[in-house]
Amino acid sequence: MNKFKRDLDEFVGESPRFKEPLKRKILSDMKKEQRPANRFADFKYAAVLMLLLTVATTFLVLNMDGNNTNPSGPAGTTDELPVLTDPDTVEEIExxxxxxxxxxxxxxxxxxxxxxxxxxxxxxxxxxxxxxxxxxxxxxxxxxxxxxxxxxxxxxxxxxxxxxxxxxxxxxxxxxxxxxxxxxxxxxxxxxxxxxxxxxxxxxxxxxxxxxxxxxxxxxxxxxxxxxxxxxxxxxxxxxxxxxxxxxxxxxxxxxxxxxxxxx
CATH class of the missing domain: 2.10.109.10 (Umud Fragment, subunit A)
Known part of the structure; x- marks a missing residue:
């Protein structure tokens, strides 16, 4: 690490533009790039996303079933509700x-x-x-x-x-x-x-x-x-x-x- 600092100082000269705080930032960024990917975190985020999608889908299905009403009928009237007929009354007048x-x-x-x-x-x-x-x-x-x-x-x-x-x-x-x-x-x-x-x-x-x-x-x-x-x-x-x-x-x-x- 000391050798890297010396090489960096030689490259920028005696009056470097890169001060000590900037060096620390560069070194920190390099260490981050060398860290292995956090596979567990990626899996956790994917699992949460799947759970949210499942909940949203279930909510939509339940609401569609609950609102399966005849659009032209009264509130609460489902398409499966049998109609009321009157087979005994005819239009013809006796x-x-x-x-x-x-x-x-x-x-x-x-x-x-x-x-x-x-x-x-x-x-x-x-x-x-x-x-x-x-x-x-x-x-x-x-x-x-x-x-x-x-x-x-x-x-x-x-x-x-x-x-x-x-x-x-x-x-x-x-x-x-x-x-x-x-x-x-x-x-x-x-x-x-x-x-x-x-x-x-x-x-x-x-x-x-x-x-x-x-x-x-x-x-x-x-x-x-x-x-x-x-x-x-x-x-x-x-x-x-x-x-x-x-x-x-x-x-x-x-x-x-x-x-x-x-x-x-």
């Missing part, structure tokens, strides 16, 4: 040519149930005021009840979509019952044969009515926060969401069941 003492003719004359073919007002309706004396209201039933109009209360027609004790939510025009999608012809927003804003706008363009484009956007994409019905309540609404009421009514406020058309 036709009657005669009636009994408990039945009467009701001339509705309003388009609140219109699905594009003048449903429930093309002909007078046959209704049964004693129907629910023998049975309970059922989902899909079309009933007579009172509703508030601009000129006061009067009888109108609506469809039962939710039953006593059920939880109802509407998300972007789709009805959910107890967090289950109501997968029926009346389970989503409707306006005279159109159930989406795209269908409605296309029809307006074909009818050369561009001023009406997007006019039904709010109706066809309507959302209503979740609410729970009482044990004596049902939720009724017309099939045409723009021209009808959406109401919670008491079961005993149902005045009659609509059986179909009355045609002489």
């Amino acid at each position: 036709i009657f040519t005669e009636f009994t003492d408990s039945q009467e003719i009701f001339d509705f004359g309003y388009d609140g149930m219109d699905r594009g073919n003048y449903e429930y007002y093309e002909h007078p309706l046959l209704i049964d005021s004693e129907a629910y004396q023998e049975k309970e209201p059922d989902r899909g039933d079309v009933v007579i009840h009172e509703a508030e109009f601009f000129d006061g209360e009067s009888r109108t027609v609506g469809r039962i979509v939710a039953l006593p004790g059920e939880t109802v939510e509407i998300v972007k025009g789709q009805i959910y019952i107890n967090d289950r999608k109501l997968d029926t012809f009346y389970g989503q927003a409707h306006r005279r044969g159109y159930s989406t804003i795209e269908e409605y706008n296309e029809a307006m363009i074909e009818m050369n009515q561009p001023q009406n484009i997007d006019a039904m956007k709010e109706i066809l994409s309507q959302s209503i926060e979740s609410f729970k019905l009482g044990e004596d309540e049902v939720y009724v609404m017309g099939d045409d969401w723009f021209r009808s009421h959406q109401l919670i009514i008491k079961v005993d406020e149902i005045q009659a069941e609509v059986l179909g058309y009355y045609v002489k």
Whole structure:
């Protein structure tokens, strides 16, 4: 080591530019270069990195599974939750040519149930005021009840979509019952044969009515926060969401069941 110092002094001359502190630094750097690599430290850092990556991956997987929800459904609704169907209710309206003492003719004359073919007002309706004396209201039933109009209360027609004790939510025009999608012809927003804003706008363009484009956007994409019905309540609404009421009514406020058309 002394020889190295002497050689260094001879190389820089009698008045060296490299003072004693600089010499010590150079020697220190040389010793560091001669040290063997700390393989244990490298392994330790690699192990920590792998552990962090594993934790991050596990966190992402768990959160993806926990958030595997239907993007258009209510919070907590998973894709695997079975839909709610109504195979007993059909769109076709039954036709009657005669009636009994408990039945009467009701001339509705309003388009609140219109699905594009003048449903429930093309002909007078046959209704049964004693129907629910023998049975309970059922989902899909079309009933007579009172509703508030601009000129006061009067009888109108609506469809039962939710039953006593059920939880109802509407998300972007789709009805959910107890967090289950109501997968029926009346389970989503409707306006005279159109159930989406795209269908409605296309029809307006074909009818050369561009001023009406997007006019039904709010109706066809309507959302209503979740609410729970009482044990004596049902939720009724017309099939045409723009021209009808959406109401919670008491079961005993149902005045009659609509059986179909009355045609002489």
